Amino acid sequence: MTRTYQTGRPIWCAGCGHFGVHGAMQNALKQAGVELHDTLVLAGIGCSGTVQNNMGAYGYHAMHGRVLPTAIGASLANPELTIIAAGGDGDGYAIGGGHLMHALKRNPNLLYVVMNNGVYGLTKGQDSPAKEVPVAAPEESPLDAMMLGLSIQSTTFLARGITTLSDQLNELMLKGLNHAREGKGMAFIEVLSPCVTYHDTYPEWMNKVYDVDADPDYDNSDRGRAFLNVFTLVQQNRIPIGMIYHGEHASLQSAILPEVTPIHALDQQHHEQTTQHMEDVLSAYAV
Numbered sequence: 001m002t003r004t005y006q007t008g009r010p011i012w013c014a015g016c017g018h019f020g021v022h023g024a025m026q027n028a029l030k031q032a033g034v035e036l037h038d039t040l041v042l043a044g045i046g047c048s049g050t051v052q053n054n055m056g057a058y059g060y061h062a063m064h065g066r067v068l069p070t071a072i073g074a075s076l077a078n079p080e081l082t083i084i085a086a087g088g089d090g091d092g093y094a095i096g097g098g099h100l101m102h103a104l105k106r107n108p109n110l111l112y113v114v115m116n117n118g119v120y121g122l123t124k125g126q127d128s129p130a131k132e133v134p135v136a137a138p139e140e141s142p143l144d145a146m147m148l149g150l151s152i153q154s155t156t157f158l159a160r161g162i163t164t165l166s167d168q169l170n171e172l173m174l175k176g177l178n179h180a181r182e183g184k185g186m187a188f189i190e191v192l193s194p195c196v197t198y199h200d201t202y203p204e205w206m207n208k209v210y211d212v213d214a215d216p217d218y219d220n221s222d223r224g225r226a227f228l229n230v231f232t233l234v235q236q237n238r239i240p241i242g243m244i245y246h247g248e249h250a251s252l253q254s255a256i257l258p259e260v261t262p263i264h265a266l267d268q269q270h271h272e273q274t275t276q277h278m279e280d281v282l283s284a285y286a287v
């Protein structure tokens with residue numbers, strides 16, 4: 001048995017939605033039969049950013065907003081790893097927003113999980129870009145990350161769950177993990193994960209969610225119709241959850257790493273050439 005790390009004890013407040021996200025991530029790895037020593041979990045800054053301490057896999061605590069470029073670099077350096085990137089809506093949609101757009105464009109083989117609670121919980125509840133009615137600027141509209149993903153033509157897996165509906169969340173998490181592991185590109189899952197301490201949205205969000213998986217007229221393979229449906233639901237003050245879009249597009253890895261030999265299996269000359277090539281690729285695709 002290969003040893004990895006001892007799991008830490010979660011530091012989240014009792015009732016925090018992040019417990020449910022952590023459970024769904026662990027469940028997906030178990031269901032997919034992925035060994036922890038073949039898994040790298042990277043997380044950003046914030047309460048959600050401590051999740052990798054509790055997984056038992058290899059972990060990396062990225063700089064604020066930089067979890068995606070770090071995860072893409074790791075996935076290119078070792079395509080055999082199962083890569084999960086995770087973070088909050090502040091980390092992913094504010095300081096990391098530019099990286100999110102470029103990652104969605106490039107479609108790398110990884111699972112990215114954003115725990116959306118509308119606030120920066122770690123720093124005591126300031127508005128995040130996803131806050132419905134920001135305290136500091138109530139005239140501003142919130143960012144809808146599913147609509148952002150739908151507007152980018154190379155996205156392949158967009159889903160939203162909520163921690164209170166754990167069966168659906170577990171299913172989405174497993175599907176997303178398999179999508180990335182099968183080389184189909186980036187699975188982006190936003191989880192509505194309420195912050196009970198600074199912005200307790202459990203009752204409000206449970207009243208607003210609309211499950212597109214339960215709607216026979218919703219076609220998650222049709223980007224245009226999905227965009228129109230999601231837009232209409234948002235206009236009606238609803239929050240669409242479920243499999244928002246599932247399509248096909250070449251992954252970043254399939255475009256730039258057509259023949260992959262594990263770097264440890266190369267002889268000295270090819271090892272040096274490959275290392276140089278990877279450095280060139282990483283600098284060309286730096287986000």
Ligand code: SF4
Binds near residue numbers: 015016048121
């Ligand atoms: Fe969760 Fe909010 Fe507590 Fe942070 S402050 S652990 S987001 S409930």
